[in-house]
Amino acid sequence: MTTIKQALQQASNDIDRFEAKLLLAHCLGVNRTYLITHDRDELPPSVLQQYDRCVTQRVAGMPVPYICGTQEFYGRPFKVTPDVLIPRPDTETLVDFVLQATSDKRPHSLLDLGTGSGCIAITLALENPLLSVSATDLSARALTVARENARTLHANVQFYEGNWFDALLSESHFDVIVSNPPYIHKEDQHLKNLKYEPIGALTDGSDGLSHIATIIKNAPRHLNRHGLLAFEHGWDQAMAVQDLFAQTQLWQDISTIKDLAGNDRVTVARLA
Ligand code: GLN
Numbered sequence: 001m002t003t004i005k006q007a008l009q010q011a012s013n014d015i016d017r018f019e020a021k022l023l024l025a026h027c028l029g030v031n032r033t034y035l036i037t038h039d040r041d042e043l044p045p046s047v048l049q050q051y052d053r054c055v056t057q058r059v060a061g062m063p064v065p066y067i068c069g070t071q072e073f074y075g076r077p078f079k080v081t082p083d084v085l086i087p088r089p090d091t092e093t094l095v096d097f098v099l100q101a102t103s104d105k106r107p108h109s110l111l112d113l114g115t116g117s118g119c120i121a122i123t124l125a126l127e128n129p130l131l132s133v134s135a136t137d138l139s140a141r142a143l144t145v146a147r148e149n150a151r152t153l154h155a156n157v158q159f160y161e162g163n164w165f166d167a168l169l170s171e172s173h174f175d176v177i178v179s180n181p182p183y184i185h186k187e188d189q190h191l192k193n194l195k196y197e198p199i200g201a202l203t204d205g206s207d208g209l210s211h212i213a214t215i216i217k218n219a220p221r222h223l224n225r226h227g228l229l230a231f232e233h234g235w236d237q238a239m240a241v242q243d244l245f246a247q248t249q250l251w252q253d254i255s256t257i258k259d260l261a262g263n264d265r266v267t268v269a270r271l272a
Helices: 004-011 017-028 032-037 045-059 064-068 089-101 119-127 140-152 189-194 210-221 238-246
Strands: 070-073 076-079 108-113 131-137 157-161 174-179 223-232 251-258 264-271
Touching (some): 076 119, 089 264, 108 119, 238 264
Parallel strands (some): 108 131, 108 174
Antiparallel strands (some): 223 264, 251 264
16 A cells, blocks of 8 residues: 555655645645645555556656646636646736736726636736726637636636637727737747647747737737737847837837846837
């Protein structure tokens, strides 16, 4: 028989100990504190089998959130599948910016382009109930995940399928538009570590800036006067994104915000 403690010890030869705990807690349907307080408990054979399978998947490189089917974002559990990007803590920078920008106790309409798991749109809808939130994605499979997350977390978000603004009616207008688009450069070495995630959610297959340029070009037709457009982007892309905004006279108050690690992460501008 194998105890919780032994199972964690055995796995720690092959995978990170913290990740082993996440996987075992997932298989037992308990939280991580339980593992500590019950470390002498013996594991039922079926749980042990499932846990061994999870460890094997992790050793092969599959990210823990895909194995467990869930990832926490802004304190809430989001369902994730390989059809959606795994929510990153960095993206909370974009959420915090929008919450602050819309904290005037008035209603605002908001659009999230390329919503994936729905983590940005759903978090904003829940954190500020005065926002009326819409979200798009090119991927019908991603939208299925996003809709399920909205249902489970009781968030009111309207979802639309299509390529950026093509998903919407031409007369749709918003006060705030946000996006965490695929911005990684196709040659970025970091991409090699992300091979389980949907490639189309990570890179544009070019310099990482093409989707941001497309959105900046088309956003004025869907933003209300003085509306905000905010992007998440790579740590080294702030100047390039600022330049894209500055190519026309349409944008003002162009600025960049750093994430908790001190990297440039979000660039925002206001429609003049
Ligand atoms: N920030 C993510 C990463 O570098 C990528 C997110 C994205 O491309 N939108 O892992």
